[in-house]
Amino acid sequence: MNIAMIATEKLPVPAIRGGAIQIYLQSSAEIIAKSHQVTVFSIKDPDLQESETKDGIQYIRIDKHHYLAGLVEQLKTQHFDVIHLCNRPSWIESLKKASPDSRFVLSVHNEMFAESKITKENGEKCIQAVSKIVTVSNFIGERIISRFPEAAEKIETVYSGVDLDTYHPVWTDEGGRIRKIMREKAGLEGKKIILFVGRLSKVKGPHILLQAIPEIAREHPDVMLVFVGSKWFGDNQVNNYVKHLYTLGAMHSDYVTFIKFVRPRDIPYFYAMSDLFVCSSQWQEPLARVHYEAMAAGLPIVTTNRGGNAEVISNGENGAIIDDFDQPQEYARVINSLLSDGQKREEMGREGRQLAESKYGWSRVADNLLRVYEGNE
Incomplete structure (x- = not known):
């Protein structure tokens, strides 16, 4: 098959600036390209060539300010058997006109069929035009169906994945080595x-x-809460909210460390040095890919019962799910319990790694996408 995979206009592929969609496309494309012809479209970036072939994938990058128009022109000039568009249902009509004989697959990573994102009419046109809608969680699929019941027969959940070879649990020789180096550094x-x-x-x-830290530190004075990230992918500028976080952190400087944006390829090192991973999402998150990363790294996970996050966590087995997601004392209670029980943390971490190996490797994602591309149910 000749396959086109289209990223959004936010970040480039390969994922040199991060981004869950960009990582998803790059990682699955690298596997699919071993047996099929693959072209990945994304925006231009000063650190990437406008057009190149790498790892068997043809990359074409378009100016972000004219991205949709550029995609239309590209699809008019070359034929693809399958066109996989990420997260932009409102673009389907224009792209379908440019390439009417192609099979269209839409992957949805956020609530892109909400009233604030797409009109009822355009949503119905999109659903009619695509062969399949792939969602990153059951939660996203259910939200689409709640507004567009006719989409049910075309929706399939394909969970995202993780590069298992780049994450090293502490019980492995490489994981132990990385942990020691990172902690010393x-x-x-x-x-x-x-x-x-x-x-x-x-x-x-x-x-x-940060509000939970005083209660955690009282029970575990040897604790350190490490934040890795910035206000936006690759952007270390500070806004008012980040200033507020820094102020809160400064009040507990013995227990809090901020590390700004880290290149995606270096992220696994920070997992390797850690004992516990926390996802404190307050919004109805589709399903954050950090859960797959933490599982691959063999870390127990504390997450919130928001959106699709809890779909990959078995409470008490590979992590803990917090229902009272906005209550600092609830985080403190769960985290203190896990920090006091090293054996439980290891059991959860090993269960998470086993789940990652059996369900969440990129080869599984690529296989599922290929089945969808081929029209096999």
Whole structure:
């Protein structure tokens, strides 16, 4: 098959600036390209060529300010058997006109069929035009169906994935080596490290974790809460909310460390040095990919019962699910319990790694996408 995979206009592919969609496309394309012809479209970036072939994938990059128009022109000049568009249902009509004989697959990573995102008429046209709608969680699929019941027969959940070879649990030789180096470099030897990875935005809830720190530190004075991330992918500028976080953190400087944007390829090192991962999302999140990363790294996960996040967590087995997502004392209670029980943390971490290996590797994602592309149910 000749396959086109189209990213949004936000970030480039490969994912040199991060981004869940960009990582998803790059990782699955690299596997699919071993047996099919693959072209990936994304925006231009000063650190990437406008057009190149790498790892068997043809990359074409278009100016972000004329991205949709550029995509239309590209699709008019070359034929694709399958066109996989990410997260932009409102573009389907224009792209379908440009390439009417192609099979269209739409993957939905956020609530793109909400009233605020697409009209009822355009949503219905999109659903009629596509062969399949792939969602990153059952939650997203259910939200689409609640507004567009006719979409049910075309929707399929394909969970995202993780590169299992780049994450090393502490019980492996490589994981232990990385952990030792990272902790020595950061001056965190002997600490119980709680890790947060993600954008520093209110919907991600880092302020709730900071409010929980005094209660955690009273029971575990050797704790360190490490935040990895910035206000936006690759952007270390500070807005008012981030300033607020820094102020809260400064009040507990013995227990809080902020590390700004980290290149995606370096993220696994921070998981390796940690003891526990926390996703404190306050919004109805589709399903944050950090859960797959933490599982691959063999870390127990504390997450919130918001959106699709809890779909990959079995409470008490590979992590803990917090229902009272906006209550700092609830985070403190769950985190203190896990920090006090090293054996439980290891059991959860091993269960998470086993789940990642059996369900969440990129080869599984690629296989599922290929089945969808081929029209096999």
